[in-house]
Amino acid sequence: MERLTIETTPIDGQKPGTSGLRKKTKVFMQPHYLENFVQSIFDGIGGVEGKTLVLGGDGRYFGDRAAQVILRMAAANGAARVIVGQGAILSTPAASNLIRKRQTDGGIILSASHNPGGPDEDFGVKFNTPNGGPAPEDVTNRIFEATKAIAQYHVLEAQDIDLATLGPVSLGGMEVEVVDPVADYAELMESLFDFDAIRALFKGGFRICFDAMHAVTGPYATEILRNRLGAPEGCVINATPLPDFGGGHPDPNPVWANELMEAMHGPDAPDFGAASDGDGDRNMIMGPSMYVAPSDSLAVLAANAERAPAYANGIAGVARSMPTSRAADVVAEKKGLACYETPTGWKFFGNLLDDGRVRLCGEESAGTGADHVREKDGLWAVLLWLNILAATGRGVVETMQDHWRTYGRNFYSRHDFEGIETEKAEALMDDLRGRLSDLPGTNAAGRTVEAADEFSYTDPVDGSVATQQGLRVYLDGGARVVLRLSGTGTTGATLRVYLEDRSEDPATFDTEVQEALSGIIAAAHEIARIQHHTGRTEPDVRA
Numbered sequence: 001m002e003r004l005t006i007e008t009t010p011i012d013g014q015k016p017g018t019s020g021l022r023k024k025t026k027v028f029m030q031p032h033y034l035e036n037f038v039q040s041i042f043d044g045i046g047g048v049e050g051k052t053l054v055l056g057g058d059g060r061y062f063g064d065r066a067a068q069v070i071l072r073m074a075a076a077n078g079a080a081r082v083i084v085g086q087g088a089i090l091s092t093p094a095a096s097n098l099i100r101k102r103q104t105d106g107g108i109i110l111s112a113s114h115n116p117g118g119p120d121e122d123f124g125v126k127f128n129t130p131n132g133g134p135a136p137e138d139v140t141n142r143i144f145e146a147t148k149a150i151a152q153y154h155v156l157e158a159q160d161i162d163l164a165t166l167g168p169v170s171l172g173g174m175e176v177e178v179v180d181p182v183a184d185y186a187e188l189m190e191s192l193f194d195f196d197a198i199r200a201l202f203k204g205g206f207r208i209c210f211d212a213m214h215a216v217t218g219p220y221a222t223e224i225l226r227n228r229l230g231a232p233e234g235c236v237i238n239a240t241p242l243p244d245f246g247g248g249h250p251d252p253n254p255v256w257a258n259e260l261m262e263a264m265h266g267p268d269a270p271d272f273g274a275a276s277d278g279d280g281d282r283n284m285i286m287g288p289s290m291y292v293a294p295s296d297s298l299a300v301l302a303a304n305a306e307r308a309p310a311y312a313n314g315i316a317g318v319a320r321s322m323p324t325s326r327a328a329d330v331v332a333e334k335k336g337l338a339c340y341e342t343p344t345g346w347k348f349f350g351n352l353l354d355d356g357r358v359r360l361c362g363e364e365s366a367g368t369g370a371d372h373v374r375e376k377d378g379l380w381a382v383l384l385w386l387n388i389l390a391a392t393g394r395g396v397v398e399t400m401q402d403h404w405r406t407y408g409r410n411f412y413s414r415h416d417f418e419g420i421e422t423e424k425a426e427a428l429m430d431d432l433r434g435r436l437s438d439l440p441g442t443n444a445a446g447r448t449v450e451a452a453d454e455f456s457y458t459d460p461v462d463g464s465v466a467t468q469q470g471l472r473v474y475l476d477g478g479a480r481v482v483l484r485l486s487g488t489g490t491t492g493a494t495l496r497v498y499l500e501d502r503s504e505d506p507a508t509f510d511t512e513v514q515e516a517l518s519g520i521i522a523a524a525h526e527i528a529r530i531q532h533h534t535g536r537t538e539p540d541v542r543a
């Protein structure tokens with residue numbers, strides 16, 4: 001087999017965003033595009049000579065082709081071994097687990113996560129470091145610098161590897177180890193939770209509907225919920241992963257997980273509903289006719305984690321991304337836990353977890369996780385919920401109502417305005433940024449602004465600084481509006497408006513969320529001049 005060195009030139013725009021590099025699939029399929037980025041990852045981490053990597057993805061269109069190219073490039077760059085999920089499949093948390101368990105030098109995940117897949121949709125490549133987490137900014141910056149300097153890449157001239165068959169196989173001196181993508185992950189879950197208690201729950205007639213959205217969690221959920229926990233046949237819907245996710249948008253929110261929403265609002269609704277995203281790191285939790293806001297879910301898990309064996313001795317601390325509601329802070333305060341506020345994106349939790357400062361982390365975007373891996377973890381969240389319900393004997397609705405009675409309620413919603421022209425979205429942000437210091441003391445839709453700033457974060461472990469992480473406006477009564485632009489989209493800009501209001505009055509707890517937030521929504525529009533800048537009055541998604 002011949003090792004080829006191919007001349008190339010830098011390609012613009014290969015800057016990793018919130019979570020890796022995401023582009024239209026056709027962009028990734030252009031000559032040299034994938035190769036340039038992969039070689040830049042290798043160069044950015046100081047080469048892969050003699051190293052071991054993990055490789056896998058969510059099964060979306062082009063993932064199998066990309067995996068073959070990456071294997072040939074790893075071999076040509078002198079890697080010792082690549083551990084790859086069978087069929088090039090690994091959920092993001094399963095990849096994180098393998099990176100840690102096998103003590104590898106990192107891994108490459110092929111996914112654009114919650115973005116749709118297919119020839120006309122999105123693809124993505126992400127590098128995770130040896131701790132199993134998404135590369136922090138110093139590493140992604142080095143990778144980006146390498147994309148701007150690249151002059152050549154190395155690739156082996158070889159046939160495709162058979163990734164359908166388990167076991168080791170050699171590729172030009174490099175070992176390719178094809179592993180079962182589910183087994184290690186399922187074993188990890190069994191070590192964290194009381195599977196006997198959850199099994200007994202199902203045996204007692206408790207019904208669950210898990211929507212895999214034709215994405216990667218199908219086989220994981222089937223193995224764990226059906227085979228190991230004995231949940232009834234049919235408990236996992238849309239269980240077969242498809243390269244285009246069945247044409248759907250594998251994002252577990254009330255808009256895109258509409259099949260689950262319908263089932264959970266129907267007359268014969270199961271006791272528990274859940275969904276995950278393209279790569280299996282997100283989770284959506286539902287009870288009969290009740291959607292649990294991810295921010296609330298984090299707070300409930302923080303309040304009750306001790307019910308599961310892995311957290312029986314306590315959780316030390318909890319971290320949430322800045323736009324996530326402060327419901328978890330209230331729990332932390334009452335329980336005497338450390339509490340951290342980080343920028344959006346799981347990479348900012350890594351140091352806090354590695355340092356043992358926190359054990360539970362969460363984002364409003366349906367991401368919750370803990371220190372068992374260094375990614376958010378959809379099925380883990382589902383299992384922790386089930387473990388808590390099994391231990392308390394309460395349902396989802398009761399659990400939420402109990403929680404609000406104890407801690408008060410942080411009404412919360414995110415409004416996304418998608419496909420805005422980038423210049424207009426930036427003009428909106430620039431305009432508001434320029435007015436932040438004038439806002440305190442002013443009124444908007446009947447509420448008073450108490451403070452306003454732009455979020456910057458200094459990592460308490462390594463001192464690294466992240467600036468321009470979102471505009472925050474605090475209003476009276478514990479309300480808050482946050483605005484930021486998405487860093488995961490592939491067309492135009494998405495403006496995210498995060499809305500929060502606090503109530504300690506039990507008489508308000510059952511108010512419909514959008515109604516409860518109507519005053520804050522009006523204030524947000526007024527403060528940010530959303531219609532003026534974008535022409536929009538209504539969001540595309542209310543999550």
Ligand code: VG1
Binds near residue numbers: 018113115367486488
């Ligand atoms: C979004 C979410 C963020 C999440 C990221 C990756 O980023 O807001 O909380 O960590 O997606 O999630 P942004 O920049 O578009 O707001 V996943 O499941 O797509 O890896």
Ligand code: CO
Binds near residue numbers: 113
């Ligand atoms: Co995801």
